[in-house]
Amino acid sequence: MSRVINFYPGPSALPLEALESAEQEIRDWRGTGMSVLEISHRSQEYVELHDGTKELFKKLLNIPEDYEILMLQGGASLQFAMIPMNLLSEDETAGYVITGSFSKNAYKAAGALKKVYCAASTEEDGKFFRIPGKKELSMEPGSVYCHLTSNNTIFGTQWKAFPDTGSVPLICDMSSDILSRRLDFKPFGLIYAGAQKNLGPAGVTLIIIRNDLVEKSGRDLPDILSYKVHAGKNSLYNTPSCFAVYMMNKVLKWVEKKGGLAVIEKQNEKKAELLYGAIDENPDFFKSRVEKESRSTMNVTFNLPSGELESEFVSEAQKERIIGVKGHRSVGGIRVSMYNAHGLDDIEVLVSFMKNFLSKKG
Amino acid sequence: MSRVINFYPGPSALPLEALESAEQEIRDWRGTGMSVLEISHRSQEYVELHDGTKELFKKLLNIPEDYEILMLQGGASLQFAMIPMNLLSEDETAGYVITGSFSKNAYKAAGALKKVYCAASTEEDGKFFRIPGKKELSMEPGSVYCHLTSNNTIFGTQWKAFPDTGSVPLICDMSSDILSRRLDFKPFGLIYAGAQKNLGPAGVTLIIIRNDLVEKSGRDLPDILSYKVHAGKNSLYNTPSCFAVYMMNKVLKWVEKKGGLAVIEKQNEKKAELLYGAIDENPDFFKSRVEKESRSTMNVTFNLPSGELESEFVSEAQKERIIGVKGHRSVGGIRVSMYNAHGLDDIEVLVSFMKNFLSKKG
Numbered sequence: 272m273s274r275v276i277n278f279y280p281g282p283s284a285l286p287l288e289a290l291e292s293a294e295q296e297i298r299d300w301r302g303t304g305m306s307v308l309e310i311s312h313r314s315q316e317y318v319e320l321h322d323g324t325k326e327l328f329k330k331l332l333n334i335p336e337d338y339e340i341l342m343l344q345g346g347a348s349l350q351f352a353m354i355p356m357n358l359l360s361e362d363e364t365a366g367y368v369i370t371g372s373f374s375k376n377a378y379k380a381a382g383a384l385k386k387v388y389c390a391a392s393t394e395e396d397g398k399f400f401r402i403p404g405k406k407e408l409s410m411e412p413g414s415v416y417c418h419l420t421s422n423n424t425i426f427g428t429q430w431k432a433f434p435d436t437g438s439v440p441l442i443c444d445m446s447s448d449i450l451s452r453r454l455d456f457k458p459f460g461l462i463y464a465g466a467q468k469n470l471g472p473a474g475v476t477l478i479i480i481r482n483d484l485v486e487k488s489g490r491d492l493p494d495i496l497s498y499k500v501h502a503g504k505n506s507l508y509n510t511p512s513c514f515a516v517y518m519m520n521k522v523l524k525w526v527e528k529k530g531g532l533a534v535i536e537k538q539n540e541k542k543a544e545l546l547y548g549a550i551d552e553n554p555d556f557f558k559s560r561v562e563k564e565s566r567s568t569m570n571v572t573f574n575l576p577s578g579e580l581e582s583e584f585v586s587e588a589q590k591e592r593i594i595g596v597k598g599h600r601s602v603g604g605i606r607v608s609m610y611n612a613h614g615l616d617d618i619e620v621l622v623s624f625m626k627n628f629l630s631k632k633g
Numbered sequence: 634m635s636r637v638i639n640f641y642p643g644p645s646a647l648p649l650e651a652l653e654s655a656e657q658e659i660r661d662w663r664g665t666g667m668s669v670l671e672i673s674h675r676s677q678e679y680v681e682l683h684d685g686t687k688e689l690f691k692k693l694l695n696i697p698e699d700y701e702i703l704m705l706q707g708g709a710s711l712q713f714a715m716i717p718m719n720l721l722s723e724d725e726t727a728g729y730v731i732t733g734s735f736s737k738n739a740y741k742a743a744g745a746l747k748k749v750y751c752a753a754s755t756e757e758d759g760k761f762f763r764i765p766g767k768k769e770l771s772m773e774p775g776s777v778y779c780h781l782t783s784n785n786t787i788f789g790t791q792w793k794a795f796p797d798t799g800s801v802p803l804i805c806d807m808s809s810d811i812l813s814r815r816l817d818f819k820p821f822g823l824i825y826a827g828a829q830k831n832l833g834p835a836g837v838t839l840i841i842i843r844n845d846l847v848e849k850s851g852r853d854l855p856d857i858l859s860y861k862v863h864a865g866k867n868s869l870y871n872t873p874s875c876f877a878v879y880m881m882n883k884v885l886k887w888v889e890k891k892g893g894l895a896v897i898e899k900q901n902e903k904k905a906e907l908l909y910g911a912i913d914e915n916p917d918f919f920k921s922r923v924e925k926e927s928r929s930t931m932n933v934t935f936n937l938p939s940g941e942l943e944s945e946f947v948s949e950a951q952k953e954r955i956i957g958v959k960g961h962r963s964v965g966g967i968r969v970s971m972y973n974a975h976g977l978d979d980i981e982v983l984v985s986f987m988k989n990f991l992s993k994k995g
Contacts, residue, residue: 275666279673282875290660290668297656298649304637304954306652308834308880311641311957344706344836345857348871352855380855467872472670474706474836474874493714493742495707509710510829512836512874513644518670592666595673 276617279595280424280570280608281447281468289471289521307517312510321507324516327523328477331532332449335456339485339502341478342519344512347373347446350463350476351380354442357488357498358415358461359385365416365442366390368408368434371399371423372601373444381418390417398602399426401562405434414439416460422448424468425599427572427606428565433458440481448569449477450526451611452536460484466515468569469611471522474515526611535611542609542618543568549622556633557625574604580632581605591624638979641957642786642932642970643809643830651833651883669879674872683869686878689885690839693894694811697818701847703840703860704868704878709735709808712825712838713742716804719850719860720777720823721747727778727804728752730770730796733761733785734963735806743780752779760964761788763924767796776801778822784810786830787961789934789968790927795820802843810931811839812888813973814898822846828877830931831973833884836877888973897973904971904980905930911984918995919987936966942994943967953986 277284300307301316310317325340359365367378369392381387390410391403410417417436422429424447433441440460449464461480467473480498489497500508526535550557550573558574575581581604585597598604639646662669663678672679687702721727729740731754743749752772753765772779779798784791786809795803802822811826823842829835842860851859862870888897912919912935920936937943943966947959960966
């Protein structure tokens with residue numbers, strides 16, 4: 272069957288090149304006579320892949336020298352627990368900015384373990400349609416970090432500029448927009464991301480952590496939950512999710528070949544311009560509830576005039592081989608998740624479908 | 634390049650059929666027009682695969698109805714922490730039987746979190762060449778569970794019969810021998826296993842947990858560390874390691890096609906007979922340090938008369954396309970890891986190589 276246009280929110284579309292390359296190698300990787308699925312994580316071949324993947328991250332994201340790169344299992348959700356476990360003592364506290372479901376989960380997980388507080392929230396009637404303004408953040412003195420979520424997949428909001436918390440480092444869940452734009456690392460103590468949106472398949476979590484936080488981490492924790500242990504063992508303390516790392520490597524190489532992050536960023540801006548343009552042209556039919564300044568370039572959400580039209584939109588789209596546009600069950604409506612793997616052409620097909628749909632049903 | 638005989642201890646050899654099937658489907662899974670690497674874990678197709686994999690486990694291992702099957706991330710090492718976190722309160726205790734490096738790690742992780750004790754150890758000079766006898770176990774009154782490791786990959790020992798701890802449930806790390814033999818679940822409260830030996834690639838961990846322990850679990854823990862949450866959400870609380878589950882499904886189907894666990898068990902016994910037979914025929918050259926009653930059918934370890942001969946053995950084997958037989962760095966010597974994917978023919982090739990090596994160097 273020919274390829275669909277896959278707008279799933281994650282796991283999500285990967286570059287076709289990466290899949291083709293994996294297909295070529297799946298029975299015999301690098302002339303080893305075995306699959307990358309079968310090779311020891313202690314083998315020279317795997318360790319080269321592992322280290323090469325870290326180097327690619329360093330290069331593409333321009334990560335400063337004083338940060339360590341970890342590739343662990345457990346998803347962003349395990350980081351919700353590991354961050355306070357590693358970085359907060361019983362007497363310390365940290366602020367959490369609540370801008371969506373996942374930041375709420377992060378706050379809840381931290382609250383089960385340590386004393387943390389809500390530094391800002393944009394929740395209204397259980398929904399989140401904006402990012403807080405600079406003046407809305409209220410940090411308690413002595414806070415060890417400020418946690419935020421850079422992009423909210425469910426509601427379709429995104430931080431365009433990160434808040435200035437002075438010497439308090441930001442800790443940021445970038446699961447759904449890492450590698451989508453260039454990044455100044457200065458305010459960040461720790462950045463983490465599940466791979467399954469812009470980086471690769473599910474199964475591996477990227478963590479970029481400043482060395483002083485690595486040093487601070489891990490006190491009295493089991494090894495598997497300690498950043499210090501993982502950093503000291505080059506993320507090979509236990510068997511990593513080798514195949515997910517392997518696919519991530521292929522995705523990073525594809526980004527490099529496309530021209531790197533500046534090119535990707537430009538493409539993502541163009542895609543967003545095109546899609547939000549179509550929405551704004553017919554705001555009574557394509558109803559965006561997200562504050563304009565908070566609009567995500569990754570996940571675009573909107574409603575149609577009725578729930579029936581929304582169901583029809585989803586099923587008509589499917590007939591045109593456009594998949595995964597149903598909104599999250601907690602908000603309904605339509606959601607288009609357009610990560611790095613989508614070219615402008617995918618969005619053009621979608622916009623043309625939207626215009627046809629409008630002309631038939633509007 | 635033609636296929637090598639891969640005796641890596643894990644990640645390790647997979648059935649060729651499973652790899653070929655993945656190769657066929659990697660760009661278009663089940664006519665979806667996308668890869669299984671790209672599909673949402675909330676899609677009907679993935680959920681069917683997920684549930685089907687659990688059903689296959691139930692059927693092949695003959696798992697009783699009062700056990701829940703979880704498929705999580707983090708490896709056995711994360712279970713080292715999750716088990717005491719979920720099952721022990723501050724006042725409770727549990728016994729750990731130490732028979733190798735991984736059981737020692739499990740004990741250490743639990744000790745960082747709760748009050749646990751060593752119920753038996755077979756350590757001598759930092760090494761472990763036997764499984765304890767029934768009378769060596771010393772359980773403290775009121776113990777909540779007894780933890781053991783069914784097979785020790787590094788030293789090559791294996792429990793042939795499990796100890797009787799009365800009403801105290803056994804909790805067992807079966808990472809390196811699950812699905813290698815039939816199993817009576819009665820004594821077990823929880824069984825766990827990283828997939829990367831007999832089940833599939835690295836990246837997913839199987840947990841089989843009795844319902845009463847699920848009920849007891851999770852108090853005041855972050856969701857991601859709670860068995861109760863994972864069981865309540867069918868292991869879809871967060872994004873699972875979808876591709877690893879997919880490959881596991883293929884491996885289970887292969888086991889089913891081979892005739893199930895009784896056939897696999899018989900094959901593993903024959904393989905062990907053949908290899909240990911070759912060792913015992915020339916005990917002055919192939920020096921087994923493992924007590925005979927404790928010999929593993931999965932990992933066979935032995936030494937040669939000198940370190941030089943051992944290095945030569947490894948490099949000569951490699952020339953014959955026999956890979957991964959170098960012993961673990963902590964014990965040296967030779968280790969052959971022969972999991973389910975190895976047929977008797979692989980062991981015949983190895984034994985014939987060993988005999989040639991002996992005739993040249995012995």
